[in-house]
Amino acid sequence: MKPCLITGEELSIADVYDVAVQHRPVELAREVAEKLAASRFMxxxxxxxxxxxxxxxxxxGRFSDRVIAPEDRRRLQVNLLRSHAAAVGDPYPEPVVRAMMLLRANALAKGYSGVRPVVVERLVDLLNRGVVPVIPSQGSVGASGDLAPLAHLALVLIGEGEAFVNGMRYTGGDALRQVGMTPLVLEAKEGLALINGTQAMTxxxxxxxxxxxxxADWADVAAALTFEVLRGxxxxxxxAVFAVRPHPGAITSAAHLRRLLEGSRLTTRPGELRVQDAYALRCIPQVHGAGRDGLEHVRQVVERECNSATDNPLFFPDTGAVISAGNFHGQPVAVVLDYLAIVLAEWxxxxxxxxxxxxxxxxSGLPPFLVRHGGLNSGLMVAQYTAASLVSENKVWAHPSSVDSIPTSANQEDHVSMGTTAARKAHLVLNNLRRVLAIELLCGAQAADLTGPELLSPHGRATYAFVRRRVPFWEDDRVLAPDIERLAEALIAPEGLEHLSDVLGGMSA
Structure with a gap:
């Protein structure tokens, strides 16, 4: 796999995913050392x-008016990491931690934080050698950045804290020894540069x-299968409908549906069974499309943040200026991740x-709860209960975090973003959505069996087959939970993405 090149300027969300999940190797661009040297000289x-x-x-923070003696400046950086490593709760999963390390390295590589090249090189080494700092998931207010989680990350660089290597949990020092690394001795400003940023939420x-x-694509695919078996x-x-209200997301979802339904022998004409469908069928492109447009805005903001300098102070070698400002404030990310939770909840x-x-x-006009021998069998009755529970839960998680603020640091930091809470909520809603879509697909495939899968469109038959390879037909009652989880996992697995590519072709997001 070709290494991901860190320049500070060109990291994409796909790059982040590949490094975090696929363990793509990472390299620093040659020009990074020169940029870092210029700001370090300042x-x-x-x-x-x-x-x-x-x-x-x-x-x-509140101690910004306390001048530190020269002999204490190294100790100051270590004390900062120790005192700020106050996060609590379950550790972040490995992909999240790997993404944090990549993003912090990329932010420092921009050359405005005043760190030596070795600091960025050590972050890259952690990634490439499989060291995963233990970072508790609760405790960031999102300004001044993600201080607590990033402090736990940075402790490992100096041989403290804890980290996983090959699934085993070690002290930070032992983890470094496992991969042939030695602890980093921080110089002035470097501890602050490692923790002052938005990399946990981002x-x-x-x-x-x-x-x-x-x-987003799976929502269109699941909806198309449902639409067919309900004879929409x-x-x-x-x-023509979307030409006169040309929201891009709606145009995309409508095009997906037309492609997915082409060749169906189940869909109907106006007046054949009914004059028009209920909103959950008729308004699929408008609802899904609004979310697509929202997601595109979120993507732009998050990708911009991936390539931003979020430190304080910032050093500008071209002008010689050192400026204390507020790029660490997570509000831009917090707002859009709240928006993302709303988008996902509505899908x-x-x-x-x-x-x-x-x-x-x-x-539906189909057997109750999609089972042939109802009464003796409850069928897929409680699948809908589960979906309803998850959707209700999503409505709680969709409440915005970014409208809240609790002052910190003796009111020096008197407005915070709560952006990391917004990010954590978005993941909860995302996982709920995945299961809700799996339930719809499961029910859609069962309805197809009762209607006649041979009547589905070619793409509908392909989706039906995708489900049936993982979940058998429901003849008699069985434990349903494993079916839901197995199908939900498949949606984001390589075979799920391959299916999207097959049925949507070049139209896939």
């Missing part, structure tokens, strides 16, 4: 001149955005409504 010059520079010759956001793009009226997806919301139409005989 730090050493200011130290020689004994200038007062926040975080270099002073304390942090890492979570990047991974969520990548999966959300796949689930595809006239609602005519291109799940309308999917559950389609599932209800599938299992409800008054709405």
């Amino acid at each position: 730090v050493t010059r200011y130290l020689d001149e004994e200038r007062v520079v926040y975080g270099v010759t002073t304390g942090f 890492a979570l956001g990047a991974l969520a955005v990548e999966q959300a793009g796949w689930l 009226i595809p006239e609602a997806f005519d291109p 799940a919301n309308i999917s559950e409504r389609r599932t209800e139409r599938l299992v409800n005989p008054a709405l």
Whole structure:
């Protein structure tokens, strides 16, 4: 696999996913060392001149007016990491931690943080040698950046904290020894540079955005299968409808549906069974498409943040300026990740409504709960209950975090973003959506069996087969949970992405 080249400028969300999940190797671009040396020279010059520079010759936060003696400046950086490593809760999964390390390295590689090249090189070494710092998932307020989680990350670089290597948990020092690394001795400003940024929320956001793009396509695929077996009226997806209200996402989803339904012998004409469909069928492109447009905005913001300098202070070698400002504030990311949770929740919301139409005989014309011998068998009755529970839960998680703020650091940091909470919520909604779509697909395939899978469109038959390779026909009641989980996992596995490519072709997101 070709290495991911870190320049500070060109990292994509797909790159983040590949490094975090696929363990793609990482390299620093040649020009990075020169950029880092220029800003580091400014730090050493200011130290020689004994200038007062926040975080270099002073304390942090409320202590920014406390000048630190020269002999204590290394100790200051270590104390910063130790005192700020106050996160709690379950550790982040390995992909999230790997994404955090990649993004922190990329932010430092821009050359505005005043660190030596060795600091960035050591982050890259952790990635390439499989060292995964133990980072508890709760405790960041999202300004001044993700201080607590990034402190846990940085501790491992100096041989403290804890880390996983090959699935085994070690102290930071032992983890480094396992891979032939030695602890890094931090110089002035470097501890602050490692923790002052938005890389926890952005890492979570990047991974969520990548999966959300796949689930956007799966939502269209699941909806198309449901639409067929419920004998919907595809006239609602005519291109003329979307030409007069040209939202890009709706145009994309409508085009997907037209492709997926082409050749179906189940869809109907207006007046054949009904004049028009219920909203959960007729308005699929409008609802799915609004989410697609929202997701595109989220993607742009998160990708921009992946390539941003989020440190404080920032050193500008071209002008000689050192500026204390607020690029560490997570509000830009917090707002869009709240938005992402809403987008995902609405895709799940309308999917559950389609599932209800599938299992409800008054709405589907099919056997109750999609089972032939009802009464003795409950069929897929409780599959809809589960979807309803997940959708209800999503409505709680969709409440925005970014509208909350609790002042910190003795009111010096008097407005915070809660962006990492927004990011963690988005992942909860994402996982719920995946299961809700799996339930719809499961019910859609069962309905197809009762209707006649040979009547489905070619792409509908392919989706039916995808489900049936993982979940057998429901003849008699069995434990349903493993079926849901197996199908939900398949949606984001390589075979799920291959199926999207097959049925959507070049139209896939």
